Amino acid sequence: MCENKIYTVSIYSENNIGLLNRISAIFQRRHINIESINTSSSEIEDIAKWTIVVELSEDRMKKIIGQIEKQVEVIKAYYHKEDEIIYQESCLFKIKSELLFEERQIQNIIKDSNASIVHVNREFFVLEKSGRTEDIELFHRELKAFGIMQFTRSGRIAVTKDEMEISKMLRAF
Amino acid sequence: MEESYTVEKNEKVITKERISGSEALMKCLMAEGVDTLYGYPGGAIMPVYDQLYKYQDRIHHVMARHEQGATHAAQGYSRISGKVGVVIATSGPGATNLVTGIADAQIDSTPLVCITGQVSSHLLGSDAFQETDIIGISTPVTKWNHQITKAEDIPKVLAKAFFIAKSGRPGPVLIDITKDAQFEEFDFSYQKCIGIRSYKPVPVVNKKQIEVAAALINSAKQPLIVWGQGVILSKAEDIFKAIVEKSGIPAAWTILGASALPTSHPLNVGMVGMHGNYAPNMLTNECDVLIAIGMRFDDRVTGNLDSYAKQAKVIHFEIDPAEIDKNVTVDIAILGDAKDSLTQLLPYLEDKTYPDWHQKFKDLYAIEYDKVIKNDLHPTKEGLTMGEVINQINLETKGNAAIVSDVGQHQMIACRYTNFNITKSNITSGGLGTMGFALPAAIGAKMAAPERDVIAIIGDGGYQMTIQELGTVFQQRIPLKIVVLNNEFLGMVRQWQQLFFDKRYASTEMTNPDFVAIAKGYYIDAQKVTKRSELKLAVQEMMASDGPYFLEVCVEKEGNVFPMIPSGASVSEIRLE
Numbered sequence: 001m002c003e004n005k006i007y008t009v010s011i012y013s014e015n016n017i018g019l020l021n022r023i024s025a026i027f028q029r030r031h032i033n034i035e036s037i038n039t040s041s042s043e044i045e046d047i048a049k050w051t052i053v054v055e056l057s058e059d060r061m062k063k064i065i066g067q068i069e070k071q072v073e074v075i076k077a078y079y080h081k082e083d084e085i086i087y088q089e090s091c092l093f094k095i096k097s098e099l100l101f102e103e104r105q106i107q108n109i110i111k112d113s114n115a116s117i118v119h120v121n122r123e124f125f126v127l128e129k130s131g132r133t134e135d136i137e138l139f140h141r142e143l144k145a146f147g148i149m150q151f152t153r154s155g156r157i158a159v160t161k162d163e164m165e166i167s168k169m170l171r172a173f
Numbered sequence: 174m175e176e177s178y179t180v181e182k183n184e185k186v187i188t189k190e191r192i193s194g195s196e197a198l199m200k201c202l203m204a205e206g207v208d209t210l211y212g213y214p215g216g217a218i219m220p221v222y223d224q225l226y227k228y229q230d231r232i233h234h235v236m237a238r239h240e241q242g243a244t245h246a247a248q249g250y251s252r253i254s255g256k257v258g259v260v261i262a263t264s265g266p267g268a269t270n271l272v273t274g275i276a277d278a279q280i281d282s283t284p285l286v287c288i289t290g291q292v293s294s295h296l297l298g299s300d301a302f303q304e305t306d307i308i309g310i311s312t313p314v315t316k317w318n319h320q321i322t323k324a325e326d327i328p329k330v331l332a333k334a335f336f337i338a339k340s341g342r343p344g345p346v347l348i349d350i351t352k353d354a355q356f357e358e359f360d361f362s363y364q365k366c367i368g369i370r371s372y373k374p375v376p377v378v379n380k381k382q383i384e385v386a387a388a389l390i391n392s393a394k395q396p397l398i399v400w401g402q403g404v405i406l407s408k409a410e411d412i413f414k415a416i417v418e419k420s421g422i423p424a425a426w427t428i429l430g431a432s433a434l435p436t437s438h439p440l441n442v443g444m445v446g447m448h449g450n451y452a453p454n455m456l457t458n459e460c461d462v463l464i465a466i467g468m469r470f471d472d473r474v475t476g477n478l479d480s481y482a483k484q485a486k487v488i489h490f491e492i493d494p495a496e497i498d499k500n501v502t503v504d505i506a507i508l509g510d511a512k513d514s515l516t517q518l519l520p521y522l523e524d525k526t527y528p529d530w531h532q533k534f535k536d537l538y539a540i541e542y543d544k545v546i547k548n549d550l551h552p553t554k555e556g557l558t559m560g561e562v563i564n565q566i567n568l569e570t571k572g573n574a575a576i577v578s579d580v581g582q583h584q585m586i587a588c589r590y591t592n593f594n595i596t597k598s599n600i601t602s603g604g605l606g607t608m609g610f611a612l613p614a615a616i617g618a619k620m621a622a623p624e625r626d627v628i629a630i631i632g633d634g635g636y637q638m639t640i641q642e643l644g645t646v647f648q649q650r651i652p653l654k655i656v657v658l659n660n661e662f663l664g665m666v667r668q669w670q671q672l673f674f675d676k677r678y679a680s681t682e683m684t685n686p687d688f689v690a691i692a693k694g695y696y697i698d699a700q701k702v703t704k705r706s707e708l709k710l711a712v713q714e715m716m717a718s719d720g721p722y723f724l725e726v727c728v729e730k731e732g733n734v735f736p737m738i739p740s741g742a743s744v745s746e747i748r749l750e
Binding site: 014029044 | 179180318319369371372497498499
């Protein structure tokens, strides 16, 4: 059998209550953990776009895409390998404000990493950084040494290098 | 620049009138041609029942004795008629009691529209009396579901529900309507749904693929057709028969495909799968081209996939793209409705016969006959067999009855040995294996096809799971025939315990009540047969009866169903004893 790899799933769907349950049940039934999931509006009015990251074999991935597309409210689903997409994740760090002045190195790390300070007050400041998984992991490791009050990270969002012909499909209806 | 797109397509508006949500529901049902529905009343669906009272001359509501029974009755109704079965229940336990039937309809592709009442919208999520998240609960077992909280949504959602349930690969849909939406008045109009932009129910047949498939079929030396329920669901029986006859290819069926081609047809070589016939199972692993039509390579059909038809090129005619390569990797996939695909295929096929290949089926049948069938149908030992009961029914019905079987040994025997002359005559729970299916399903079947003889064949275990539906039979005066094959065991489980668990018969022996007395308690004519000499007359009496009839036949306690492919084994490791 083929080995497990990271795949990014793109789904275009109607924006209806309950579809999240239907989609997540497809993974749950097969005992597959969803690494991250994001839903948002898409480039097309009233159409939702989902980005799901999962780790599994390509064989299973294909079958799951079939099950997703089978859902009445799904317009189209695709899966992509890592080199077929441009993706970003985003994260927030809450850090004690005193560290910003006491630890010079923090300032250098922030500068080098292209992170931005999105909030500052006397007690704490908040850093935001977007990037690929490994960029964020590196940034997290560097800051961890100084102490992080809170950390959170978003799911992946991705666009594909190739076209996904949703508009064409909708026009044909 | 953003374009705007059409979401759904509906027929033109006919009329508008101001009515309540529940009255609108009646009009939606009538517009969809519904004249019979199965259900059970309760608090959250009372406004709808109030309208059922008003419309009782046009919509016949059949009150089951349990909501599960209502779902199976609707399934039986649908399976024999091809129409959408409709079920109504209240919120909470009424809704959860539907789940088994819905799951059964989902896995066996039966079109159902289930309507549940729900607590008023302002109470949603408050743990109100009889509130349950039936949308959440039914999601994995429905083709689609939707909750309505405003009366104005009822026509559009109902139109969509019927369209989704019956189009493409059919399946169950659940619509949950809050009580306030049932009371609320609005300006009603109804337009049937004819398309949904996110849903492509029937893929367009690829003509090139048809030609490639035809070339492969024409060049085959030992081809085998395996057909499933898709042939019945797409109403393709005639064109399918033409394909079989022109190509001369032996054709075998899955349990749900039974009756699409008459049992007596010379090219019908029997059932595939765990308790199927010897020849088609063995020869699955010898054919050079396997042509699968409207079937999904269920594990009970294929046995171990690693040794299933590995030598064969596989062609799969299928309406559901998700089924392609799901269990068996195929060489040629023909997506589309079976009737369309087969109609396009027919002109490309050469007229052929395969006498040597066909002889192999006959030779293996002779072995199966000698080792299994002869003893099942014409036993010489004491103790009635299930097979001889089916054989006697065949003699009396001439193969024209619809057989509704439950789940277990009697089901396998009924499917193996019934003579089917007419399509849609084998109504059974295939995928889910739902004990308790047959009695309520037979009620629905007999109501949808009153001109036909409908015979429920049930084991003593499954019978007691929905035995209360005798009340429905009695109240509705449904002249169906009920045959219980009583071996005082959960026979199939006992067979497995005998073969694979060293005869440790854990919780499979049943101490049964007086079934005849129970039937008579419902004023249903009944008798019990314990001896071979009584069987013929009893079956004749049952078939001659004008009303409902119950026949209990006490069969040998520890009879086994063979042939058998042990689970996990290959189709060619099928055992005859």
